[in-house]
Amino acid sequence: MNADSDAATASSAAHKSLRHVQQSLEKQLIGLDTLVERLLVALLSGGHMLIEGPPGVAKTRTIKCFADLLSVQFVRIQATPDLLPADITGTDMYQQQSGQFTFLPGPLFNQIILVDEVNRAPPKVQSALLEAMGERQITTSGVTRKLEEPFLVAATQNPIEHEGTYPLPEAQLDRFMFFIHLDLPDVDNERRILDQVLTEAAEQSEAQAVTPIADSQSILQARRELSSVFISEAVRDYIVRLVGATRGYGAGGVSADSIAQAASPRASINLALAAQATAWLDGREFVTPDDVASLAPDVLCGRIALDYKARASGISTRDVIQTLLETTPRV
Numbered sequence: 001m002n003a004d005s006d007a008a009t010a011s012s013a014a015h016k017s018l019r020h021v022q023q024s025l026e027k028q029l030i031g032l033d034t035l036v037e038r039l040l041v042a043l044l045s046g047g048h049m050l051i052e053g054p055p056g057v058a059k060t061r062t063i064k065c066f067a068d069l070l071s072v073q074f075v076r077i078q079a080t081p082d083l084l085p086a087d088i089t090g091t092d093m094y095q096q097q098s099g100q101f102t103f104l105p106g107p108l109f110n111q112i113i114l115v116d117e118v119n120r121a122p123p124k125v126q127s128a129l130l131e132a133m134g135e136r137q138i139t140t141s142g143v144t145r146k147l148e149e150p151f152l153v154a155a156t157q158n159p160i161e162h163e164g165t166y167p168l169p170e171a172q173l174d175r176f177m178f179f180i181h182l183d184l185p186d187v188d189n190e191r192r193i194l195d196q197v198l199t200e201a202a203e204q205s206e207a208q209a210v211t212p213i214a215d216s217q218s219i220l221q222a223r224r225e226l227s228s229v230f231i232s233e234a235v236r237d238y239i240v241r242l243v244g245a246t247r248g249y250g251a252g253g254v255s256a257d258s259i260a261q262a263a264s265p266r267a268s269i270n271l272a273l274a275a276q277a278t279a280w281l282d283g284r285e286f287v288t289p290d291d292v293a294s295l296a297p298d299v300l301c302g303r304i305a306l307d308y309k310a311r312a313s314g315i316s317t318r319d320v321i322q323t324l325l326e327t328t329p330r331v
Contacts, residue, residue, distance in 0.1 A: 235275070
């Protein structure tokens with residue numbers, strides 16, 4: 001078997017296993033198909049995601065189910081106001097028997113990190129996440145340690161409560177690839193959720209451990225394959241026009257007065273990488289403008305800030321992005 005056939009076999013296996021993960025999650029998580037797809041896209045393209053929504057909409061459950069189907073190291077960090085940076089990065093501990101200091105790694109030295117209610121963590125802890133999210137490394141006591149790939153931070157926050165919370169700074173928000181907002185389910189989906197939970201409760205005594213479907217090697221192989229997904233010059237131009245519109249260029253002039261902070265070049269990069277992963281998951285070898293347009297609201301909404309007048313008028317960042325999508329030509 002030659003190298004080309006070996007690569008094709010690996011490609012088929014990686015795609016099949018990760019598609020299986022997606023389909024399994026869509027059965028477990030009712031009404032959250034978009035969130036499931038965004039999770040896979042973020043994992044494959046090396047991004048992170050921030051999930052916002054009221055209590056009880058399965059934010060934590062989604063990440064837990066996602067990690068259960070992957071043979072990777074998973075940890076959940078509950079953010080609280082008294083959390084310290086060393087609680088998540090690790091620290092040097094003195095060993096009395098040896099008379100030396102030994103580094104004890106913190107929970108960030110895992111592969112899928114769920115940071116629950118991240119806006120409850122104090123600024124120093126939020127800052128400690130920046131190096132891990134951006135550089136895939138942690139520096140303590142002057143020593144830098146690399147993190148194991150794949151590495152994904154999935155943070156959640158509750159938009160309802162503001163007491164005892166610390167809004168995430170723009171520098172940290174820009175580290176996330178996706179900004180997902182979850183609403184309360186409609187009546188039909190809530191009935192399906194109720195039936196599912198009651199069924200699971202009845203079968204709890206017979207529950208068995210979940211068997212992972214994909215592993216780190218599958219994910220890393222998939223990442224290598226993403227670079228071969230073709231992005232045409234026209235699609236690249238569309239990405240740049242769309243992000244540039246948040247700065248008032250081209251079609252963005254219609255919304256320029258509403259935007260106080262525009263998207264950075266990292267938005268263009270994340271849009272392109274996410275579009276490649278979306279096309280790969282869909283079994284295509286090329287990216288389309290539709291891929292970019294469907295991803296843009298979740299990539300851009302946390303990267304722009306509106307001025308006071310726009311916020312007072314009830315305009316949201318997603319409203320502005322929708323306007324930019326409608327007015328920015330694709331070709």
